[in-house]
Amino acid sequence: MKRMNFGALSLLFIFRLSGVISQSLSEGMAEHATTPPRGWNSYDSFCWTISEEEFLQNAELVSLRLRAHGYKYVVVDYLWYRRKVKGAYVDSLGFDVIDEWGRMIPDPGRWPSSKGGKGFAEVANKVHSMGLKFGIHVMRGISTQAFNANTPILDTAKLGAYEESGRRWTARDIGMKERACAWMPHGFMAVNTKLGAGRAFLQSLYEQYADWGVDFVKNDCVFGDDLDIDEISFVSEVLRTLDRPILYSLSPGTSVTPAMADKVSGLVNMYRITGDDWDSWGDVAAHFDVARDFAAANKIGDRGLLGKSWPDLDMLPLGWLTDPGSNLGPHRQCNLNLIEQRTQMTLWAMAKSPLMFGGDMRKLDETTYNLITNPTILEINAFSSNNMEFPLITSTHDSEITNQVLILQSGHQRNVGLSRTHFLALTTCTELNAKHWSIEPVDEDLDQVCWKENSGSNQMPFCLYRRKPRFASDEDIVLKTRHEGQTHLLASTMASICLDASPKQKLTSKEFKRGSLSPCRWDANQMWELNDNGTLMNSYSSQCAAMKTVEDNVASGGIRFWVATGREGEVYIALFNLSGGKMVISTKISDLSKAFPDKNISTSCKCREVWSGDSCGMNKSQSIAPVSRLHRENEIQRNADQESFSFSMSSIAITTVSNCLDINSSAASSPNLLKSHDQDLKPSSVSTSGLVSLRLKRLVSEFQSLPEPIDRVKRLLDYATVLPQLRESTRTPENRVAGCSAQVWLEVVIDEFERMQFRADSDSEITKGFCYCLIYLLDGASPAEVLQVKAEDLADMNVGLPVRSRVNSWNNVLVSMKERTKALIAETEERPAVKQPSPSVVTNANGNAI
CATH class of the missing domain: 3.90.1010.10 (Sufe protein. Chain: A)
Known part of the structure; x- marks a missing residue:
């Protein structure tokens, strides 16, 4: 199949307005994550195989090259406890290193400084000496290996085995085998946080991380399709009590909605809102809808754990990378072209996503370096506000390319006439579109469970079957008791093939989840409960099923228009052409008053396109009208007939526009504190x-x-x-x-x-x-x-x-x-400057000028 390279265009306008008072620099500075966290993560370049030497080499380069740009976290991603030997891979069993209490500890073969029970303490000390903060990835609950070994549980208050009700508790008492991580079923399972022993185990984990000097924890397989609100809530409680501040991050974010985020945003500092993002255009394009939805829900910079929380669009897979699930380290260049990489950086900035670079720092090229350290991008990412997608744009395709017609739909441009595919998705149970399930009896042993959105629809209902269970063993009876009121849903009346709620592997951002089928088993991922309000809730994630549609041609994307304000009152505008062809996109300067009704638009503007450095200017009646043309060199031209500036580009353009707003405000007329001596x-x-x-x-x-x-x-x-x-x-x-x-x-x-x-x-x-x-x-x-x-x-x-x-x-x-x-x-002015002497300052005992 031919791969299409999509031209993508964003124009970023900065309107200087002294009358807009931005948030005080002092507000919340003592809190966690006051701006979106920024750093480096090992996953995109090493998957799980990174060694101590490789990690510290990358950390040193982050300190040398990126720390000055605000990148301060270095995070070792998952399976740092897995021995890198023959037979070990992402979902292998029996290769992990655990301590006597069933807790994961670094593989000493890859992390030699961990020998003697030191864990990550020495690595963390070295990272801190570089002026950086140290982070680790952890999975949900407890490992299958610890469960099988039935290890005792540490009571950190007594520094001995946990005892309650006159007995000693072990891993098999707290592990919930039926709630194994859906995409790593041999690796980890949930723990029962309703038990004191389950809470004690989690407490011992995070106290150990704090003892090691960890500053950042990425908790995987607890959110999205794998939601475990009980574990998230308890871990958040533990982190609040620790003497050491630890940022709390959730991953991944498949099927996440703003309503689901309402449950967790106050408990964490960042949380993924998509599947894994890799270096494919489909993955990048899939972020536009979800970024728009979370911005519209005012989730950007919401209250979080001891500070703020940020919707996370995932890492930046740029530079020198590996492949998903690979046992190899970095071995290839990023597949995104420069246009696509700039598109990603621009959207991540406008949506204020955390910026976690994933490429191998040892092979960081200048193009990638300039992308991830662009000062305007970083300024927007850290300090802009009122970030949102805005619909007031018009667009036409160039007739030389295509005569395709576009319409405005749901606040942004979409192609007409796309076919639709229905699929099963999980959503928050309070959402209205989750309440369309009903049940009808088929015979004494069988019921039919069907989805039909409304009675007037011609769409055939989607139906599954519910059969009364037959017990095969004592263990089945125990598990049935644990799932009282819940049942399997079968694909047919004949075979024992049941519906799974969550995918059996991690999905990338471009992949939408369809309900999968597999042999029936007592697994929470297959257990469903039909409620009186018409919702069908899954036991694994406590989310509800709904039938949704996806357009077959999701890559066409259309036109997107984002706006934000800067900390000095400037306005940023980003225009994206995701259509795959040359297109004129325009919006009038005067239309900005509809996005910013509290501001007055003046009669003229100056602008500068940041990616290319081109300059332009326009007046109030003119349009901002960039043109995206594929595979052409950048150029800028004046279109006199349309009274607009047209940009023919093969890359993202970020434009700064100054002096477009009237400066009639209280701040402009406030007393001037600075006296002129020149x-x-x-x-x-x-x-x-x-x-x-x-x-x-x-x-x-x-x-x-x-x-x-x-x-x-x-x-x-x-x-x-x-x-x-x-x-x-x-x-x-x-x-x-x-x-x-x-x-x-x-x-x-x-x-x-x-x-x-x-x-x-x-x-x-x-x-x-x-x-x-x-x-x-x-x-x-x-x-x-x-x-x-x-x-x-x-x-x-x-x-x-x-x-x-x-x-x-x-x-x-x-x-x-x-x-x-x-x-x-x-x-x-062509005259000599009068140089004044450079005075020395006299100071008091506190070092202050007197």
Whole structure:
């Protein structure tokens, strides 16, 4: 079958509006996951086979190349306890390393530092020394191997075997064999959390992870089709009580809906909302609907475990990878072309998904590096708000390509005339479309259970059969008692073939789940309960069955349009062409008032396409109209007849648009806290918007909320981790900041909008934190606003150390920013700059300027 390469286009417009006050930097900074977590995970490149040496090599490179861009977690994915020997694979049995209490411990053959009962402690220490946080993957419940060995359960309060009701409890008492993980049935099963022994086992697991120094846990086979709300709830309780903060992540997310997420979002910090995402276009395209639905349900940045929670679109399978379920390590390049990779990065940013890079860091190429560290993408991902898909667009196909007609349907563009396939899916039992099941008797032993959506439909009902059970053994009787009121559903009246609720293997994002059939057994995955309200609930996940439809041509995707606002009031717009052909997509600037009714649109705009760097401009009556053309080089042109700008592109375009909103607001007219001492250098073409004043207020409020000096220093160190690293080519003597004992480099330019752009770096972490704050304050400001700022304006931040040179770095970087701004203005006006001396700051005992 011929593989089609889909052109995908997104335009991102940034509207500067000083009157929009974004969320305070200080709000929730002490909480978990205040922004979508960012890091590296071993699964996409190593599957389960990674060794300690390979993991630490990747961690070192994450620290060196990605930490400055906010990537701070390094996570070893699943089966780190499995011995890498002949016969071992993803669902093999008998190859795992467990301790005397039935808990998984690292395979010492692959993780030699774990010998002697050390677990992951030494690996975690090394990761922490790199300035990173350490994460692990864990499965649901208890391992089949521990169940078969009938290991005792550790009571962490007594540091001995768990005893209750006068007896010692073991793995067979708590393991629920009938609730084995559907896609790893030989590996793990649920534990009975209604038993004290079951809770004690889970408690012992997570206390051990904390003792090892784990900062992040990815809990698999407990969500989506495999939902185990009891385990999630109890684990969340345990994590709340630990002295060590641990971020809690759920995986995978097959069949997840916003209603299902309501049950878990407050218990965790991130949760998958799709199946596994691999490097195929179908997987990427499958994320658009679910991302839209979770944004519309206001789940982005919802309250979570000791902080916030984030819908997770899964890892970024870019760069050098392996294959799903493989016993091989990384051996191939990502199959997505550059267009598709940019599409993925843009959607992940606009939907504010956690960013977990999956490629082998040892073979990270520059193209992939530039994708995952693009500063605009990362800014949107971390700090944008009001993110949503928006329907006010029009589109037409180019007649040279196709005459296919598009219509607007359900808020986005879809192709007409697609055939539909019905399949069985699981959904939340409270949803209306789950309440269409009924039962009719066939004979004394057999009932018919049928789905019919409404009586007026011509669709034939989908029917299964329910037979009274026949017991074959004492074990059958015990299991029947455990499943009282539940029954098998048979595919026919003859064969003992029953309906499974969940797939027998992990699904990728592009795969929709159809109900599967297999020989009947006492497995919770096959047990169903028909309720009086017409719902058919599955015992394994406590979700309900519903018949759904899927379009055969799901890859056609159509047109998508996302919007968001930035932390300084700017507006981002992303236009996606997923149609597979050349298409003109347009929306008028004036239509933005419908997406942002509280903002006034001004008469003209400037824009910059971030992926290519192209510039454009338009007025209020014109349209933003990019064209996606496959297999062509990027070009930008003016379409005079349509009064729009057309982009013929073979890649994602992210465009920034400035000065499109009227600045008539309370913030714009608020008192200016910064006094000008350089009036002669204030360019007449630039008006002061008060943006720096707003930022300064936020910074002061941020640090004043931290009463202890050590907390303010820690905040600087936090900011140091997200300061983008300067390229080596810019670390020149000419860019060095004078007067600092630490090495500090500063790069200053004036952009096409006559705004100052600053980039800085240092070999001192605290100085990097100072630089981050100053860049936050002044980046994008007018030259006049930069020149107005004085060191005294920063005194109320009350931050510094009793080390004179570092405090001077704070002042000297500011002085250097102002001096270089003056030089650039003078260069523009063709007159020499008047250089002022770089003063040293006098400090008090706390290291603050006086």
